[in-house]
Amino acid sequence: MAQTLTVEAPKGEKVVLTGIARSKGKAAGEAMVFSHRFGWAFNHVGNEDGKILTAGWDHHGESVEGKIVVYPTVTGSTSGAISLYYKVKQSKHGPKAIICREIFPFDISGAIAAEIPAVDKCDQDPITTIKTGDWVEIDAPKAGQKATVTITRKAE
Amino acid sequence: MKLTKFQQEMLDGKHGEAKKFCMDKLTDFGEAVEAKEMVDLSLVLCGCPIYSKNPRDPKTLEKLNAYDIGHSRLYDPIFAMKDAHVADETGTVCGGDPYFVQFDKVNETGYPWNFEIPGKGSFKVDNEMFQGLKAGYDKQMEHGWLPWSSCNPYLNTRIPKMGEYCASSESSAACYINTVLGARSNRESPVNTTYAAYTGCMPKYGTHLDENRAAKCIVEIDDEVRDNLKGMADWGALGACIANKAENRIMAVLNLPITKMSAGATKNLISCASPGMNDPMLHLMGITPESPTLEAAFKGKMPKNPERFKVTMEDITEMYRYLNSLAPAPGPDGAKPVDVVIIGCPHATLDEVREVARLVKGRKVKPGVLLWVQTDTPTYFMAHHYGDAKIIEDAGGKIYHQTCMAFNPFRHYPKNLTVATSSFKYVKLCAGFGAEGTTWIYANPVALVDAAVNGVFKPTARWDYWSQPKEKRLASESVQPLYDGSLPMVS
Numbered sequence A: 001m002a003q004t005l006t007v008e009a010p011k012g013e014k015v016v017l018t019g020i021a022r023s024k025g026k027a028a029g030e031a032m033v034f035s036h037r038f039g040w041a042f043n044h045v046g047n048e049d050g051k052i053l054t055a056g057w058d059h060h061g062e063s064v065e066g067k068i069v070v071y072p073t074v075t076g077s078t079s080g081a082i083s084l085y086y087k088v089k090q091s092k093h094g095p096k097a098i099i100c101r102e103i104f105p106f107d108i109s110g111a112i113a114a115e116i117p118a119v120d121k122c123d124q125d126p127i128t129t130i131k132t133g134d135w136v137e138i139d140a141p142k143a144g145q146k147a148t149v150t151i152t153r154k155a156e
Numbered sequence B: 001m002k003l004t005k006f007q008q009e010m011l012d013g014k015h016g017e018a019k020k021f022c023m024d025k026l027t028d029f030g031e032a033v034e035a036k037e038m039v040d041l042s043l044v045l046c047g048c049p050i051y052s053k054n055p056r057d058p059k060t061l062e063k064l065n066a067y068d069i070g071h072s073r074l075y076d077p078i079f080a081m082k083d084a085h086v087a088d089e090t091g092t093v094c095g096g097d098p099y100f101v102q103f104d105k106v107n108e109t110g111y112p113w114n115f116e117i118p119g120k121g122s123f124k125v126d127n128e129m130f131q132g133l134k135a136g137y138d139k140q141m142e143h144g145w146l147p148w149s150s151c152n153p154y155l156n157t158r159i160p161k162m163g164e165y166c167a168s169s170e171s172s173a174a175c176y177i178n179t180v181l182g183a184r185s186n187r188e189s190p191v192n193t194t195y196a197a198y199t200g201c202m203p204k205y206g207t208h209l210d211e212n213r214a215a216k217c218i219v220e221i222d223d224e225v226r227d228n229l230k231g232m233a234d235w236g237a238l239g240a241c242i243a244n245k246a247e248n249r250i251m252a253v254l255n256l257p258i259t260k261m262s263a264g265a266t267k268n269l270i271s272c273a274s275p276g277m278n279d280p281m282l283h284l285m286g287i288t289p290e291s292p293t294l295e296a297a298f299k300g301k302m303p304k305n306p307e308r309f310k311v312t313m314e315d316i317t318e319m320y321r322y323l324n325s326l327a328p329a330p331g332p333d334g335a336k337p338v339d340v341v342i343i344g345c346p347h348a349t350l351d352e353v354r355e356v357a358r359l360v361k362g363r364k365v366k367p368g369v370l371l372w373v374q375t376d377t378p379t380y381f382m383a384h385h386y387g388d389a390k391i392i393e394d395a396g397g398k399i400y401h402q403t404c405m406a407f408n409p410f411r412h413y414p415k416n417l418t419v420a421t422s423s424f425k426y427v428k429l430c431a432g433f434g435a436e437g438t439t440w441i442y443a444n445p446v447a448l449v450d451a452a453v454n455g456v457f458k459p460t461a462r463w464d465y466w467s468q469p470k471e472k473r474l475a476s477e478s479v480q481p482l483y484d485g486s487l488p489m490v491s
Helices: A002-006 A080-089 A105-114 B005-012 B017-032 B058-067 B072-079 B127-142 B171-181 B190-199 B223-228 B232-246 B263-270 B313-325 B350-360 B377-386 B388-394 B424-430 B445-454 B461-466 B470-476
Strands: A014-023 A025-033 A068-071 A097-100 A118-120 A135-140 A146-152 B038-040 B043-046 B093-096 B114-117 B121-124 B165-168 B184-187 B201-203 B217-221 B251-254 B308-311 B340-348 B370-375 B398-401 B418-421 B439-442
Touching: A014 A105, A014 A135, A025 A097, A068 A135, A080 A105, A080 B072, A080 B190, A097 A105, A097 A135, A105 A118, A105 B017, A105 B184, A105 B190, A118 A135, B005 B017, B017 B072, B017 B190, B017 B201, B043 B190, B058 B127, B072 B127, B072 B190, B165 B171, B165 B190, B171 B184, B171 B263, B190 B201, B217 B223, B217 B232, B223 B313, B232 B251, B232 B263, B232 B308, B232 B313, B232 B424, B232 B439, B263 B350, B313 B424, B313 B439, B313 B461, B340 B350, B340 B424, B340 B445, B350 B370, B350 B377, B350 B388, B350 B445, B370 B377, B370 B445, B377 B388, B377 B398, B388 B398, B418 B424, B418 B445, B424 B439, B461 B470
Parallel strands: A025 A068, A068 A097, A097 A118, B043 B093, B043 B165, B165 B184, B217 B251, B217 B308, B340 B370, B340 B418, B370 B398, B418 B439
Antiparallel strands: A014 A118, A014 A146, A025 A135, A135 A146, B038 B201, B114 B121
């Protein structure tokens, strides 16, 4: 994950959020923000391609691969935990990190198994503060402890 | 996290490599959710892995991408350990959700793992994946897992009691355990249940804790709803409406027709927990053991005027409309062609199986249409013993166990199938999933069995009645006989 931090961030306004790390790690990538509850299960996000399958969801048909995925909290099957793990570790179509308003416990366990950072309870609402396409860097050293989320606005 | 002597010994490796490995993983999770201690488990409901010798081989990986829900590789390190055994010796009964075949019928046709629909195409389970699942199943048995492959072992295999703790990755089971049995389970991550099976304990958090089980609002069932729910899909729709009204909060539910709720009705009602709500708990007043009073449902913190919502028949019919609009089936109203009629998500209870048998008795499923009833192992054998299975099979339908259609590589089914079901979970979770052009119909078993026999879906007269605007509906009472005299139309 440290490697990805060497990618030069686009120039633009920076906003820093402070939250709680639920799964430790560092990550940087482009944000993909969902306005609604979201789930990682294979029926919502394809295990074989990382594509959003659910009718009516934001970003329908797009892939989560390499994104920092931001959503309010979970919806749908507990298999989201293992499908997240699978997409990151096996099929390699997974996200780089997740940020939630309040992360549901089975998403925490999926992120831990996938070894990607997960952050929630930020001091500003991540759903309205982070926009799809923003560059986001996460530093989450220890589960249960403080994590920082640095947002660089996408150049207009 | 404070551990007991035995838990600490497991973590220290005194009870073998597997228990140490799993305790390490669960301790990590416990820190993330800020748990203070662990609880002993009476039931673990997890899943069976596809045990693959070369999961990284590109051809195998391509298949796993379609077949593996994602949990299989978690088992690899445990399966490689010599001393691994689940914690059944200390009282934890472990088993898995259904997966994609009934082992002894893998080569028989007309089932979710092997079928053909003329004009649409065919599907047959991949042999390497089947062998992998069988290897995972055998290995689990060797480790002391019970091979129930079911959504509802809580009904007939290990029935948790009030005060016990469970870890269920099957959401509907977790909700039934909390709501009806009074034991405590989170909607557990299958990552955690894999490990918890071997340790017999897991961090105490979430729905294990009193403060996370408290009702936050009240949902009241309108008398008209209470007196007129009839079909299994009605119960699913009611659960969905309750969950919608409460907006993802735990609620106390008032005015349920408790004496009319069969095992199937109750299961379908509480199956709203996923995908309708996140916390697997409803306080069904009169049923939920820990909630003899509203005050108890709110865990002693009931506000003076708790938020209160009502579920009306209009809400129920609107839920039917919504579910039928997610991936709408093509064709004219009253004659939408169907390919698959499926009952049993979560796995059908005996009363659901018997209802299908009653409805299909002496009739024939239209050639080219598949009628599938999926159930758990004890119910499958009961249905054979009691004669219901024979009735369904004589009519051309199929009944099977160990399996769920949605755990087949459903995206690789033939395109443009129309699937009709009484399962809220299926429609809500699968609309958009599946092969291109897959569409869904949500209806009661009466209409579903008719659709299997006729090849086209037509709503019942009961639906025609209830789906009218309320004033029109009430006005029609004076000039039209009731659709069914067995229950009052209006209370």
